[in-house]
Amino acid sequence: MYGGIIVDMKKMDRIISIDEESFILTAQPGINGYRLEKELNKKGFTLGHYPASVYGATLGGYIAARGAGTLSTKYGKAEDMIISLEAVSAQGEIFRTLPVPNHACGPSLLQLYVGSEGTLGIITEISIKIEPLPQIRKFNAFLFKDVRDGLEAGRRMMTEKRLRPNTIRLYDESSSDRIVKKVLGLDLKGCYMVVGAEGAEAQVLLEMKQIEEVCVALQGRELGPESGEHWWNHRYDFYFPPFNLMLPELTGTVETTTTYDKIYSIHLKKKEAIEVGFKDWNAKYIAHFSHWFPWGVMTYDRFIIPVPPEDPEEALQLHNAIWAKAARTSLAHGGILNDHHGIGFKLGWLMPEQYGTAWPIMQSIKDALDPAGIMNPGKFGFIKRF
Structure with missing residues (x-):
């Protein structure tokens, strides 16, 4: 938009190694997410990252935009999953972050590049945690009279119970009526919630029992496992015709x-x-x-x-x-601009409002790492000083 070039990383698409002792995958950023998941499944692993864009997105894209998959409530977002990375700076220097993400060796260079959307350099290699394929995966669904009760149910699961469900997805009244009804064929009045758990069988059965107790205590009406499994099997339908929101709207x-x-x-x-x-x-x-x-x-x-x-x-x-x-x-009212779709150009102009007095610090980091201003100029609202 403001000059520059496009670097297409999709041919850097190799799996470099799978550490089956530490459960760490190392791969190049251009590998397709769907292909990567299939290759891991063959060896008994999963990345646990199932974004709606999985058929077209890449591993590098997950990291560069701080992406989240359907099962992020259990496995975390991209920034929680990454172990280390290799990148090329704006000056052409190849460097690697520390080999582990948790340490006491100063600020995290790793997290500076996670979510940077190409403004600070180009990611060329990624090490990321993987998980064993779960023994079992179970779902259930509930109907709440209003969104506040559903939010409280989710809060209790995550805070008071400290559960790790693979999914909690709560639809407000309008979304339940318009989207859930159309995709899943459920004619419901209220707020639909699908909840799931996966992993070792004993753990999953215990989690599902506690999830049910929380939801019923808040007057959630149990719809049953079939309703939850139906959502899982059709979870991508929401994003494709004829169910997705599209023109002329x-x-x-x-x-x-x-x-x-x-x-x-x-x-x-x-x-x-x-x-x-x-x-x-x-x-x-x-x-x-x-x-x-x-x-x-x-x-x-x-x-x-x-x-x-x-x-x-x-x-x-x-x-x-x-x-x-x-x-x-x-x-x-205490929210931030974005959770997992990235900022890009669309919301970049609001970044100074988001960061307030910390924004000049963000700009100074950009100036130091990209003094010529050649990395995605204009993205994030960064200005070119030189």
Whole structure:
């Protein structure tokens, strides 16, 4: 967008080694995620990273954008899974981070490059943890009367019980009615939640029992394992025709992540900001909560304009206005700009607002590592000083 070149890494697609003692994979960044998973499965392992983009995404893409897979609640996001990396700096120097991610040897150079989206250098090799294929995988589903009860159920699983479910996915009323009904064929009134566990059989059975106890205590109506397994088997259908959101509707995913004490308020405030703030366009707001942590949860929320302006420029202006309003609403109520889709150019201009007085420090890191400003100029809102 602001000059420069595109470096296509997809031919650097080799698996270099699989350490079956330490459970560490080392591979080049261009390897396709689906192919990588299949190769690991042959040896009895899994990466445990199943993003909706798995058929087209690469291992390098997972790391460069801090990606999250469907099972991130158990296995972690990309930044939790990576062990070390090799990269080429903007000045052409090849370097490696320390061979382990946890240490007391100063700040983490590794995490500086995770999520850097090509602004600080080019990742050329990745070592990442892998997991043994689970003995069993089980699912269940519940229906809550409102999203607040569902959020509390998820919070209790992750905090008070310290469970490690592979999945907790809670759909708000609007998303349950519009998306879940269409994809899964479930005509439900309320908030649909699918929960799962995987691993050793005894561990999984215990986790599923505790999950059920938590949900029932909050008046969650059990829908049964078949409903949960049906979701798992059709989890990618949500992102492909005819089930995905597509033209002529105008849509955008305005996700955020925050701590448990703020998530319900953010949900209400963003719904109001979109549906009331843009009611002249009959704006709709839908959300689900899909990546859970010991400290909080993310919301994968979207706006929908059923009949957008016919003029392309007017449609783009409306799209950007809604996105800006939603993002700033997240920031104003304790959320951040993004959980796992990256920042790129779309949200880069809001990064100074996100970081506040820390933003000049971020810019100084960019200046030090890329003094010529040649690495993805303009991304993240970084300015070229020289």
